[in-house]
Amino acid sequence: MELLKDMALAARLAKRELRGGFSGMRVFLACLALGVAAVCGVLSLAAGLRAGLAADAAVLLGGDVEVTASSLPLEAAPRRILERSGRVSRTLSMRAMVTAANDAGGPARRRGLVSLRAVDGSYPLLGRVELAPDMPLSEALAVRDGIPGAAAAPELLSRLSLTVGDRVRLGGGVYEIRAVLVREPDRMVSFWGFGPRFLVSMDGLAATGLVRPGSLIRYAYRVALAPGVTHKALSGELEAAFPGHGWRVREAAGASPGLAGFFERLTAIMGLVGLSALLLGGLGVAGAVRGHLAARAMSLAAMRCVGASSRVLFLTCLAQILVLAGLGIGLGLGIGAAAPFVVSPLLGEVSPVRVVASVSFGALAVAAAFGLLTTLFFSLPPLSAAGRASPLALFRGYAEPFPGRPGRAVLAVAGVCGLCIAALSVAVTGDRRLGLGFVAVAILSALILRLVGAGLRRGLALIPAPGNPILALAVSGLRRPGNASAGVVASLGLGLTVLSGMALVDANFTDLTRRELPRTAPAYFFIDIQPAQLAAFEETVRAVPGVTAVHTAPNLRGRIVTVRGMDAEQANLDPDMAWVARGDRGMTFSRVPPENSVLVAGSWWPEDYAGPPQASMDAEAAAGYGIGLGDVVTLNVLGRRFDVTVTSLRRINWLSLGINYVMVLSPGALDGLPMTYLATAHIGGGTGGEGRDRDAAGETLFRAVSEKFPNVTAVDVGETLSDITAIAEKISLAVTASALATLAAGILVLAQTLGGALAGRSREAVILKVCGATRADILGMLAAEQAMAGAAAGAAALALGAGLSALFVSGYLKVPWSFHPVPALLTIAVAAVLTVTLSLAGILRLLGGKSWPYLRNE
Structure with a gap:
């Protein structure tokens, strides 16, 4: 009963506090919104791709059932079984060479590799082949004046400088290009084929001499099942009549396991990028909460003086954070839910599977849960200090940092939130090893960076003070008791670790496809x-x-x-x-x-x-x-x-x-x-x-x-x-788009972290100004201090980023890894310069104002 009364009082107090607006919490909203939007966008796109693959499965396969055989076509007996089960279409796929010749049939001018497909008169059973100029496929492939026709992909025409109406030699036969092949309904069959697509009729293929014993040929028989006939019944009849056959029978539901697996892996990688953005957003949340408490310290002290309990103060601040989190999560969900609608038109010519643009409520729920759990995990420990606000701050005229550690109950709740985040991370990636690896790496990196920050402070305590007064002040600021160097190094280092790791993964991928393989x-x-x-x-x-x-x-x-x-x-x-x-x-x-x-x-x-x-x-x-x-x-x-x-x-x-x-x-x-x-x-x-x-x-x-x-x-x-390389570049566009959210969140978080640490030095900066220090002296001292902390964070981030990228490239992508210092160092340097500049801008504005508001005791 007492708890309910405290909660009601806290709600009223929080409402009054929020009337003052969201000053100082914009970074909180931005970080949370970006993280939630990244996760929601990845999950929404994955849901749209799965829906598209399921909805178009029969069209992508070319029928309800497909029977494939290599090197040799099916004999008459199994073909009769297929024909009794429904309408049948036969295709043949192989790689071949085409030769462009002049009209007189003179010497060859240009040659190129093609992904050749020969089709019968029933193709396609489902969907329609799009040609330019628009015409029926049978007309494009028909024999005219003894010359069979063909439809060619635009890439082939471009590579060989051909136009519609030109003739090409295929094996021992000659074909006339009658149309440009814009799209096949079952394009997934040739999605991974190297060489432009080249479509001819099955009847005209014999003259080429390409079909020989042992040739690498794939025969496919697509069946549009008659009413009452099922895939299971057809498969059972084939197995009973021809036990141990060498064909492969698959239904539309399993139309493209390779393509589905590719999209699952792409989703997992993009999911990691989204989780990284959310992790950085969480660090921004923690920094924003600490800054919010520091700004409200006098208000909290006043409430303690008039009888507010520690629990009421904690609940008041928690209510404010939850309201702001709701706004940030809602904004992120709106951006993420819009991703399929924005991206689906862009993927139309890249992906063989359409993205079904719809709102995925599952993605919204998971992303919202991530946002709420992240908010609680990162904000509860600093929020627990709100109840320890000292009334003496009213008499001193300023508030000291909140003392003490979070209580056991707060740590227990935060721990439960962390476990839930870990479980959701594994679920989002769809790969247990990848998800657990992400969680383990995040925890290990945070611990290592904390140790690096503590080691920096202890190491500086052992060296003599520099002779330069500005450097001496910077060193003393880092090694004095109660300084935030450990937290700054941990937060800054974790953000730089993510950015440097991404830069090294991209550098290895680029090096592999453009230099090592060739x-x-x-x-x-x-x-x-x-x-x-x-x-x-x-x-x-x-x-x-x-x-x-x-x-x-x-x-x-x-x-x-x-x-x-x-x-x-x-x-x-x-x-x-x-x-x-x-x-x-x-x-x-x-x-x-x-x-x-x-x-x-x-x-x-x-x-x-x-x-x-x-x-x-x-x-x-x-x-x-x-x-x-x-x-x-x-x-x-x-x-x-x-x-x-x-x-x-x-x-x-x-x-x-x-x-x-x-x-x-x-x-x-x-x-x-x-x-x-x-x-x-x-x-x-x-x-x-x-x-x-x-x-x-x-x-x-x-x-x-x-x-x-x-x-x-x-x-x-x-x-x-x-x-x-072209396919890899198209794939990397999706990952890069997600990485931009991580970069944006990272810059905001790093600036928030440093800005929060520097804000605590504002009174000290004003006192130095009153004592005669110039702006250049104060900025130089703070810049030197942050440079030392940033150097420690950057060095640790470079080592951690290299290790993480090596694990990902070698363990997950299973390709050799090498260290590329230039992109990693450039990424760290750019991020560090931007964050220090943004964070010092606040101090510069402070030094340009009046000093008396910080010095008076009233």
């Missing part, structure tokens, strides 16, 4: 080399001046069916390794270990091995599936099922872009199966003149192979890396 990658990949062509192909490539190395390997497609007797798609322990069993994988055999890999367990078979099938597996993939030496894995290659025993594990350097496989089989394991060969060619050269020689050698190699082997597809690794 430096180590081969110049060309060649695919679909027929066994009878292999010797002539190697002779042709080696004869080109500048070619330094050629590597070849047999290749065919197969699926991992079972692992240790369990279905492979259900057996993986690590979700990051699910791609290994999803769809068909390239497989090969070899007598010796492949290059760019290191044997880490087991032993390789002898070169003359002729026993039961054995396999060497990627160590990371094996660990993800819990596979050890001696375990048995079942493969399905072109309908043939057989067991292989894992006898060795390899660590593979995938970034070399050389020929390598998750699974390499022993000689004889694939005998009797149609296969083709892959090849890579390395060309010497570097920058400047050598770079031009390399380009010339590459063009010579390209022409030699494409003219002599029209069925062989040459993949220019440079162009491929450009495509990867």
